[in-house]
Amino acid sequence: MLAQRLLGELEFAGQRITRLVLTDQVPIQVQDPRVETWVAPLLSCCDQIAGARFDGVFHLASAVSAECEADFDLGMRSNLESTRALLQALRAAGNVPRLVFASSAAVFGADPPLSPVPSPVHDHTLPTPQTSYGTQKLMLEQLIADMTRKGFLDGRAVRLLTVSVRPGRPNGAASGFLSGIIREPLAGVPTVCPVPLETRVALASPGATLTALGRVYQATREELGGRTALNLPALSVSVGEMLDQLDAVAPAARALVRVEPDPRIENIVASWPSAFHAERARRLGLAPDPSFGHIIAAYMETHPDALKIERRPHGGGRHQGIQ
Numbered sequence: 001m002l003a004q005r006l007l008g009e010l011e012f013a014g015q016r017i018t019r020l021v022l023t024d025q026v027p028i029q030v031q032d033p034r035v036e037t038w039v040a041p042l043l044s045c046c047d048q049i050a051g052a053r054f055d056g057v058f059h060l061a062s063a064v065s066a067e068c069e070a071d072f073d074l075g076m077r078s079n080l081e082s083t084r085a086l087l088q089a090l091r092a093a094g095n096v097p098r099l100v101f102a103s104s105a106a107v108f109g110a111d112p113p114l115s116p117v118p119s120p121v122h123d124h125t126l127p128t129p130q131t132s133y134g135t136q137k138l139m140l141e142q143l144i145a146d147m148t149r150k151g152f153l154d155g156r157a158v159r160l161l162t163v164s165v166r167p168g169r170p171n172g173a174a175s176g177f178l179s180g181i182i183r184e185p186l187a188g189v190p191t192v193c194p195v196p197l198e199t200r201v202a203l204a205s206p207g208a209t210l211t212a213l214g215r216v217y218q219a220t221r222e223e224l225g226g227r228t229a230l231n232l233p234a235l236s237v238s239v240g241e242m243l244d245q246l247d248a249v250a251p252a253a254r255a256l257v258r259v260e261p262d263p264r265i266e267n268i269v270a271s272w273p274s275a276f277h278a279e280r281a282r283r284l285g286l287a288p289d290p291s292f293g294h295i296i297a298a299y300m301e302t303h304p305d306a307l308k309i310e311r312r313p314h315g316g317g318r319h320q321g322i323q
Contacts, residue, residue, distance in 0.1 A: 003028070006020060007032050012214070012218070041082070042082040050089040050090070053097075054090070058102075058213060064133065064173035065106060067133075068136065075133060080139060096152070101140065101155060101158070105232075106134030107137050109131070122279075123277075144156075145229070154221075156216050160232065161204040161276075163179070163203075165182045166183070167303050170184075175272075182299070185246065189256065191257055193243075193257055195265060202236055205299075216284070234275065234288055245291075246296060250309050251312060
């Protein structure tokens with residue numbers, strides 16, 4: 001989705017994109033003559049990256065939250081070691097590329113016994129991660145900041161929120177159910193919600209997330225206003241409110257969701273903040289999604305082939321305005 005957004009721009013950061021390299025462990029299907037794909041683990045691509053002298057890099061690759069809790073070594077290898085190798089490759093290239101790193105709101109958490117999970121998180125809130133994933137992201141934020149200070153690259157870390165509704169297949173993220181409880185039932189597939197309905201979460205749609213990544217890449221250092229890591233504006237919503245919005249547009253889909261709390265997922269999700277006050281991001285023109293109903297509507301509009309459940313007829317009562 002990011003590749004399609006970039007390729008659709010007439011200019012990006014003042015230039016036309018003439019070559020876009022996409023690297024992943026699985027093939028990426030983007031049909032454009034400017035696109036080149038490297039299918040391999042990131043660690044094995046770093047020599048190629050050093051020789052390519054890229055103008056800019058978006059680094060999204062990561063082992064995700066629940067995976068990193070279950071397998072510490074996987075998280076260290078896929079996150080810390082792979083990203084350190086990438087940064088060294090960019091340094092070795094000899095130019096000063098611009099890097100946008102996908103960090104995470106999971107860098108924040110409670111600081112027992114001093115304080116609970118901060119809510120809302122402010123730009124000055126101290127990161128205190130309570131998961132291996134959040135800890136790895138925070139370590140990489142600091143490494144990117146130091147390499148930027150040394151002049152090796154121009155780094156920016158965007159603390160992404162849970163992205164919902166994310167298209168595609170489920171992944172190993174503890175937050176994955178926040179897409180699954182919408183995406184799967186709309187496809188006619190029963191699914192489980194592993195947290196209580198009153199659980200509050202901080203979300204951003206795929207569209208808002210792409211806008212943030214692009215805006216942070218194009219921002220000057222003066223616009224960023226100091227630190228390389230940036231919080232994003234969030235839509236704060238309860239899981240019950242999310243399912244109410246699903247019921248408003250597709251009651252048959254809502255009926256396919258059952259609540260079965262999973263303490264492992266509950267504990268991870270409860271360690272994350274559920275509200276953000278992101279003034280630096282707002283000064284860049286970034287804003288939260290207006291409502292979760294708008295997020296569902298955007299997903300249904302952009303992924304009609306993934307919908308198998310009949311929608312409620314438009315109009316009437318509390319359902320009016322959901323499209």
